[in-house]
Ligand SMILES: Nc1ncnc2c1ncn2[C@@H]1O[C@H](COP(=O)(O)OP(=O)(O)OP(=O)(O)O)[C@@H](O)[C@H]1O
């Protein structure tokens with residue numbers, strides 16, 4: 001029983017990474033109608049920029065650990081910076097293609113992803129080699145009824161739940177949230193309500209990329225290594241999580257992320273190869289039995 | 304002498320290679336109801352969509368209260384005072400009736416004005432008040448049309464563009480909707496009306512333009528057009 005609980009802790013921790021990343025896929029899909037294949041790279045940008053920021057702040061570190069205030073500042077700057085990069089990517093690469101066939105945007109997104117990975121790789125001060133990520137969170141561990149849990153894990157899980165709670169309420173209870181939901185249903189009608197859809201789309205990319213940055217910081221706090229390619233397969237898994245939950249639905253992305261995290265940890269404990277495959281197995285099962293995903297409603301795509 | 308509200312001159316609009324509107328001029332004075340009638344595919348919706356900024360004009364001008372609209376983005380045109388009730392109603396199906404109406408007031412900042420308009424809208428459409436927390440997608444066609452009109456009222460626009468408000472509705476409900484359209488007009492909103500049902504359009508509007516494959520072929524007072532042989536033959540089924 002306590003082993004199972006232990007796996008659950010790890011699963012929630014990994015799940016919070018997937019969930020935060022999956023939200024961006026689902027929001028962009030819901031509002032713009034495209035799959036942003038470069039979304040995983042925002043995670044990498046968040047993690048890498050945190051690495052450099054913490055180097056810049058290294059004089060504030062005592063014995064390699066930072067005060068809570070500095071960590072909060074670093075995370076904040078990394079999230080906002082990555083958010084702005086997300087906004088720029090949309091404005092430069094996707095916006096000009098908005099009224100073109102969906103395939104153009106998809107291909108562009110693949111190109112953007114290659115650029116975001118290989119441009120920093122070519123920069124001399126970044127390069128291809130992995131870096132070891134700093135300890136941002138205190139490494140205290142507690143034992144509760146035979147289950148080990150660290151401060152990092154608690155902070156990660158709680159913080160990601162807080163982010164998701166805020167996001168959910170913004171989307172469902174505020175004016176900008178209502179504008180987002182309107183845009184996701186009918187962009188023409190939204191404009192006829194005086195909504196500036198460019199602004200709504202920019203905000204969507206900002207939020208998605210900022211949450212991806214948080215996800216990257218969290219991931220690197222579990223597996224403290226960052227490099228320019230880390231966004232690739234994490235992005236793929238989170239995209240699968242978003243599809244499992246029902247792409248376009250924010251609660252679905254959160255749920256899908258946690259399902260992915262927990263099942264991956266459980267499967268890995270049985271066999272490490274199974275850990276890699278389990279996401280795809282669940283995806284196939286979901287697509288067979290509930291093609292629109294757990295939360296998704298099947299809608300006819302009007303072309 | 305009433306003021307010119309809308310002045311469309313030589314408007315042309317195309318979708319890629321297809322020119323849907325080929326140089327159309329018409330106008331509307333403050334307080335008027337003017338109808339645009341024409342067969343399927345004549346270009347009626349395209350004209351409305353271009354006025355409200357959803358399509359870009361290829362050439363020509365659209366002046367609204369002296370302001371050129373052709374280069375403004377759609378959301379600015381709403382702010383200028385044009386409320387477009389689109390073809391097929393286009394309510395937000397997974398938002399509640401009230402949320403739909405609140406989106407109508409999206410450009411309004413003062414909550415007292417929003418509240419006032421909401422009350423007025425509920426007075427005009429008591430049915431919407433009963434259904435305010437219901438998802439718009441679950442409303443009947445007539446109710447959705449009321450919601451689309453209510454949403455336009457909430458914008459506070461001085462000119463309403465109505466694209467086939469009778470589409471797919473039972474005759475009794477059409478009668479209801481048109482009674483309300485006249486009420487809205489009497490309360491001070493000017494209306495540019497598109498209708499497949501030419502008889503209904505000519506009964507409602509003071510003037511009308513007949514559109515044929517992107518060009519205006521006939522224009523005049525509704526009472527004259529009701530007697531016009533070409534109109535009677537092609538659009539009134541007489
Ligand atoms: N998005 C589009 N892309 C290409 N062609 C279009 C598009 N929308 C309309 N058209 C074409 O433009 C012409 C005018 O269409 P429009 O919708 O303005 O006609 P309408 O008078 O409103 O017709 P209806 O009475 O059927 O609503 C038609 O030939 C139509 O096929």
Ligand SMILES: [Mg+2]
Pocket residue numbers: 347348349390466
């Ligand atoms: Mg039409």
